[in-house]
Amino acid sequence: MAQAKGSKRLYCLPVCLWLASCNPARVPSDELVVLTEAPPLNPDPRFAISSYDFKVARLLFAPLVSVDDQSVEPKMELAASVRPVDELHWEIVLKPARFSDGRAVTAADVVFTIETMRDPKTGSRMRQRFLDDGLTDMIIVDDLHLQFTLSHPHAPFVTDLDFGILARPPEGAPPLGRGELPIGAGAFVLVSRDGEIWKLRANPFYFDGAPRVRMLTLKTIRDDNSRLLALVGGSGDLTQNTISPLLLDAVSAQPRLRVETARSSVYTYLGVNCEDPILKDVRVRRAIAYAIDRQQIVKTKLRGRALLATGMLPTFHWAYARDVERYDFDPAKARALLDEAGYPDPDGDGPLPRFTLVYKTSNNRFRVAVAQVISSMLAEVGIAVDLRVNEFATFFADVKKGNFQLFGMQIPEISEPDLYTNFFASSRIPTRENLDAGGNRMRYSRPEIDRLLDAGRREMDRDRRRDIYGTVQKVLARDVPAISLWHEDNVAAMRQEVTGFEMFPTAQLSSLAHTYKR
Numbered sequence: 026m027a028q029a030k031g032s033k034r035l036y037c038l039p040v041c042l043w044l045a046s047c048n049p050a051r052v053p054s055d056e057l058v059v060l061t062e063a064p065p066l067n068p069d070p071r072f073a074i075s076s077y078d079f080k081v082a083r084l085l086f087a088p089l090v091s092v093d094d095q096s097v098e099p100k101m102e103l104a105a106s107v108r109p110v111d112e113l114h115w116e117i118v119l120k121p122a123r124f125s126d127g128r129a130v131t132a133a134d135v136v137f138t139i140e141t142m143r144d145p146k147t148g149s150r151m152r153q154r155f156l157d158d159g160l161t162d163m164i165i166v167d168d169l170h171l172q173f174t175l176s177h178p179h180a181p182f183v184t185d186l187d188f189g190i191l192a193r194p195p196e197g198a199p200p201l202g203r204g205e206l207p208i209g210a211g212a213f214v215l216v217s218r219d220g221e222i223w224k225l226r227a228n229p230f231y232f233d234g235a236p237r238v239r240m241l242t243l244k245t246i247r248d249d250n251s252r253l254l255a256l257v258g259g260s261g262d263l264t265q266n267t268i269s270p271l272l273l274d275a276v277s278a279q280p281r282l283r284v285e286t287a288r289s290s291v292y293t294y295l296g297v298n299c300e301d302p303i304l305k306d307v308r309v310r311r312a313i314a315y316a317i318d319r320q321q322i323v324k325t326k327l328r329g330r331a332l333l334a335t336g337m338l339p340t341f342h343w344a345y346a347r348d349v350e351r352y353d354f355d356p357a358k359a360r361a362l363l364d365e366a367g368y369p370d371p372d373g374d375g376p377l378p379r380f381t382l383v384y385k386t387s388n389n390r391f392r393v394a395v396a397q398v399i400s401s402m403l404a405e406v407g408i409a410v411d412l413r414v415n416e417f418a419t420f421f422a423d424v425k426k427g428n429f430q431l432f433g434m435q436i437p438e439i440s441e442p443d444l445y446t447n448f449f450a451s452s453r454i455p456t457r458e459n460l461d462a463g464g465n466r467m468r469y470s471r472p473e474i475d476r477l478l479d480a481g482r483r484e485m486d487r488d489r490r491r492d493i494y495g496t497v498q499k500v501l502a503r504d505v506p507a508i509s510l511w512h513e514d515n516v517a518a519m520r521q522e523v524t525g526f527e528m529f530p531t532a533q534l535s536s537l538a539h540t541y542k543r
Contacts, residue, residue, distance in 0.1 A: 055239040060264040070189035071149040086189020086209035092440035112178040119169040122232035137193035181443040212538035221245035237541030263519040290439040290530040295508040300468040310505040312362035314352035334509040344442040346495035349502035378409035384431040438531040469506035
């Protein structure tokens with residue numbers, strides 16, 4: 026009997042892993058090779074878009090503040106302290122630090138970075154952040170001391186300082202060439218880009234101590250199996266969140282490799298087009314939520330390495346609300362809601378569907394597999410799915426344009442609950458004139474949510490903010506503009522000699538600054 030193509034690949038994998046382990050090629054001991062599934066496009070903090078852009082930007086450009094912490098609370102980086110003088114005035118004190126060329130990081134560099142980012146001529150995606158902040162004035166007290174003035178109270182101001190600081194160019198210096206990066210104060214400095222291989226050298230002036238390796242290489246290998254073979258063969262040292270859960274057992278069986286897992290704030294969800302004639306009915310959206318057996322998918326596809334999500338925030342977040350509507354697997358309730366919404370099953374248990382939905386996903390093999398399972402679960406309650414798979418750029422362009430009914434996606438780096446504003450405020454719905462107006466690609470609009478989100482960002486008291494965002498989570502759980510799926514664990518596969526790598530809930534790679542090989 027013929028063997029299925031997918032099972033044949035898995036059957037051959039152990040043999041391939043054994044052959045790879047015989048490969049004599051090894052990475053030098055003072056170099057660390059990190060394998061990625063996609064390359065960064067532009068890690069300049071002003072223009073970063075993709076998750077790998079942000080990850081590499083963090084390595085090259087140190088921020089004032091980060092959330093690279095197990096509690097996703099603000100952590101001081103180049104800033105020694107950030108404190109409110111009152112609701113409209115903030116004081117920032119810098120640590121003594123140097124850029125990668127040896128120049129001191131000063132308050133003037135911070136002002137230059139912000140002025141560049143908020144200048145409309147720059148075209149930075151960071152500009153909206155400073156408009157939201159209401160930043161009206163920046164005063165340089167001395168080289169290590171600044172005072173900021175806002176037009177209105179803005180509680181997320183501290184976490185809004187999580188962006189890389191750029192060195193101010195010398196007076197009269199020519200503008201940077203196309204693709205040329207500014208000078209940063211991160212742990213590494215870009216040396217070269219050769220196709221999809223990026224080479225970074227250690228920055229000896231890094232404020233938190235020079236990295237333990239001389240060179241960091243980021244190598245893109247797009248195929249899951251090939252990344253695993255590279256690890257086994259020694260041409261790669263480490264990879265995070267790029268090995269399919271279906272292959273992790275094979276990784277664990279390799280004596281030269283080890284797998285480490287950690288909790289994550291990364292949010293996986295099913296986006297719903299709330300302007301669609303069928304999906305604008307909340308009963309239909311709830312029916313879809315009830316029809317998906319998330320626990321079964323986590324068990325079979327993710328091998329149990331995920332926590333079911335009730336909303337965007339993970340359970341360990343300070344603003345997480347437990348008392349919200351939940352959608353446990355209940356196909357009978359899903360069918361009843363669809364009947365109530367006016368979509369009866371036309372032929373009972375027959376093949377005819379109630380209606381058909383277009384479900385879009387990227388061509389990542391694992392995401393496609395998850396989409397196929399969800400599609401089959403929806404079919405069980407009478408919803409046919411037209412699954413369309415595209416490479417990420419095409420898929421994402423369609424999502425921003427609203428050219429979908431359902432789409433699957435993840436949100437990384439969830440730390441500040443004000444992120445709800447970007448994804449659910451009506452002002453952040455992409456328009457034809459501005460597809461980057463915000464992340465509310467679900468086209469969700471409710472005045473109550475807009476008022477709550479505005480109150481949440483202006484309220485300075487954390488306990489009152491927790492109450493506000495608790496209400497936000499309850500309303501969104503009832504309205505279901507996005508169907509919460511799970512928070513996937515961070516999973517790193519690495520060679521046994523790799524030491525010092527720490528996984529953060531946001532899946533940032535900043536701990537590479539302190540990672541080395543024994």
